[in-house]
Ligand SMILES: Nc1nc2c(ncn2[C@@H]2O[C@H](COP(=O)(O)OP(=O)(O)OP(=O)(O)O)[C@@H](O)[C@H]2O)c(=O)[nH]1
């Protein structure tokens with residue numbers, strides 16, 4: 001089964017379950033056993049669906065990091081940078097990428113643990129940072145603390161700039177808001193180790209404090225309460241002679257629980273946390289380098305796609321068949337696939353390219369792309385592009401358009417592949433099909449099509465065009 005059909009199928013099953021449920025609720029007085037059963041079933045299928053969606057959305061590697069993994073991640077970044085240098089030796093980003101790579105390599109032996117203190121405005125970050133300066137670190141790893149810009153301010157949108165941090169202390173002075181929770185999840189998705197510090201304990205009455213703490217504990221595993229700088233309080237004492245003595249007192253700060261917590265983490269997880277950070281930075285570097293590499297390659301790919309799209313247009317125009325027969329006109333040329341494959345260092349034989357060309361045509365037919373685009377192009381041709389349409393123009397422009405969509409899909413597909421050198425990687429047709437559909441939808445906007453049809457007509461019928469305009 002093709003991958004993109006699966007969600008629809010699940011959706012359909014879900015829908016029929018709901019309908020069935022509806023009926024059983026309707027016929028039963030109250031909750032019959034059957035409807036309870038089906039509700040459970042629906043719940044399970046929704047849960048399963050949700051799980052699957054989650055799995056797809058966050059495909060992070062959750063296995064514990066080790067030195068070997070770090071070395072691999074750094075090597076992979078280096079490979080991509082070298083590839084970029086080989087393909088575009090004067091690329092503007094090369095020097096910064098290489099500099100980042102050198103820094104990263106030095107991180108491999110790092111012993112010092114970097115801890116970031118973050119949170120919203122005025123939650124007590126600086127106060128905590130100062131209190132932690134007296135913290136006695138008994139582990140063998142030196143530790144630095146650094147405060148981030150306050151989150152959730154106008155200058156600082158909802159992103160946390162703490163990629164360098166091996167551990168993040170997230171300070172909040174109350175229950176988590178939606179935006180705080182989002183940031184928290186962002187960090188989790190990036191494998192960032194976090195501790196939640198519930199600050200300003202002294203500002204709560206005991207019952208309220210317990211409620212907030214309980215609520216935080218429901219959401220997050222690592223929660224610690226702190227009061228880094230309690231407010232001054234008025235103390236009253238009734239004397240034996242009946243008078244009342246009053247004075248101001250500053251309660252002692254209390255961050256001892258957090259201190260112990262940190263100590264444990266540093267000792268037990270310190271090395272792993274450093275590795276995790278280095279991997280995270282290596283992956284970021286990989287992405288940066290790959291983006292640059294993809295841009296370079298796309299610049300080479302664009303004229304090639306254009307070349308083949310006009311070849312297809314001319315061939316089909318000269319030799320039109322009643323219904324656009326993409327197989328007969330070889331609109332998706334195996335040479336196009338081979339040339340694009342070369343740009344993206346994807347190795348496959350010409351024969352494989354031919355097979356892929358045939359498969360792409362069949363996919364386009366199966367997905368209804370051929371019919372859809374021919375209809376759309378016919379409408380545009382008739383309505384507002386030219387006054388006189390020669391026979392074969394529709395087929396010519398359609399063939400060009402579909403060649404273009406196929407070319408762009410291949411580019412997108414290749415760009416999402418690993419930057420592998422000399423690897424004999426077959427094409428994943430399931431994924432290619434999904435890309436095809438996506439790219440087709442992106443290019444199916446009327447204005448894009450209109451421009452394209454205009455270009456096509458200028459190519460095929462330069463004279464008709466001058467007459468029309
Ligand atoms: N009552 C009470 N007030 C605190 C506590 N910790 C910090 N504060 C007060 O909260 C206010 C803000 O503290 P900061 O440490 O400057 O907070 P911040 O998060 O660094 O603030 P920005 O950097 O401006 O976002 C100050 O007036 C602190 O005295 C605490 O434990 N209890």
Ligand SMILES: [Mg+2]
Pocket residue numbers: 125126127147
């Ligand atoms: Mg501050």
